[in-house]
Amino acid sequence: MGTLLEPLGWVHPREREHKAVYRAYLFGPFRVFRGGEALGQRSQRREKAQLLLKWFLLNPGQPRSIDELIDLAFPAAAPDKATSSFHVAMHCLRRMLEPDLRPGEESSYIRRSSNNFYRFEADDQWWTDTAEVDRLFDQGRMSDSRGDAQRACFYYGQVVGHMNRRLLEDDNTDEQWLAPYRRRYQALHREALLRLVQIHGERGQIDESLEYAHQMLIDDPYNELAVITIVEADLAHGRVAHARHRISTFLDDLTHDLGIAPSHDLLTLNTRVRQDLTHPPRSEAQRALATTSSRAS
Known part of the structure; x- marks a missing residue:
């Protein structure tokens, strides 16, 4: 069995998470920790500070004007009141992150330029699950391009593991600002699942391929590769009735729901299922569809 160890300097993903001083979780309910302490007890003032922190964590290093941030946090407030409330929320955020800041002392993480632009500088003391997903996906794609299937599956599997909940699922603000981020991470999630189904299927690892195919159907109930993978497994195990019911239902849904x-x-597989041809060369249709899906990605 091969090893997943990288050359010198490789660190397991979980080790980076556990060593960080600040840990922020944006998939599922929003949580931020400094050491073992959860930051940001609920109050109206802290909720606005947390909203600004969410944006900063999703856009590290990117400067935004005070007007853009006010529109995000206080869209309905009168201009004077919005500006005052923004400065209160920023003060609260700085103190939330660094309670020992002295009056007038510069924040280590929230930087303000002379022209009233703000940016968040996350150093190596910070770990966020969103940044980790980006890094892991890049590692998976790099391993994939090198033909290192084992390591690619490891990284893609880590991506899927982090993204088992919706991005900021407990956010009660207007979701319009979140929509582009949710679409982006949903696309990464789907591509990671797609490659896991394809790679495990190509390697004959049926149980693993099935696991991710079922996850694909939860995320995308009209995914043909997932259904082909599951039906092929039903046929391989002699569950012809299951295969017929599954593909028939899927074809009906595909036609009626999506038109x-x-x-x-898929039609070729349906013909095989109806004729009970359970022993053709395995995964021919799956490989063809995998190639098509990979090109589309």
Whole structure:
């Protein structure tokens, strides 16, 4: 069995998380910790500070004007009141992150320029699950491009593991500002699942491929590759009745709900299922669809 150890300097993803002074979790309910202490007890003032922190964590190093941040946090307030409330929230945020800051002392993380632009500088004391997902996905894609299937599956699996909850699922503000971030991470999640199904299927690791195929259907109930993978497994185990019911239901849903025609590969598999041809060369349709899906990605 191969090893997942990298050359000197490689650190397991969980080790980076546990060594960080600040840990922020944006998938699922929003949580931030300094050491073992949870930051940001609920109050109206702290909720606005947390809203600003969410934006900063999703956009590290990116400067934004005071007007843009006010529009985010206080969109309905009168201009004078909004500006005053913004400065109160920023003061609260600085103290939340660094309670020992002295009056007038510069924050280590929230930087303000002379022209009233703000940015968040996360150093190596910070760990966020969103930044970790970005890094892991890049590592998975790099390993994938090198043909290192084992390591690619490791990194893609880590991505999927972090993203088992919706981004900022407890956010009660207007979700419009969050929509682009949610779409972006949903796309990463789907691509990681797609490659996990494909790679494990190509390696003959049926149980692993099935696991991720079922997860794909939860995320995308009209995913043909996921259904082909599951139906192929039903046929391989002699569950012809299950295979017939699953593909028949899927074809009906695909036609009635989306109004689109099924692919040639899905129709070919449906013919096999109806004729009970359970022992053709395995995964021919799956490989063809995997190639098509990979090009589309």
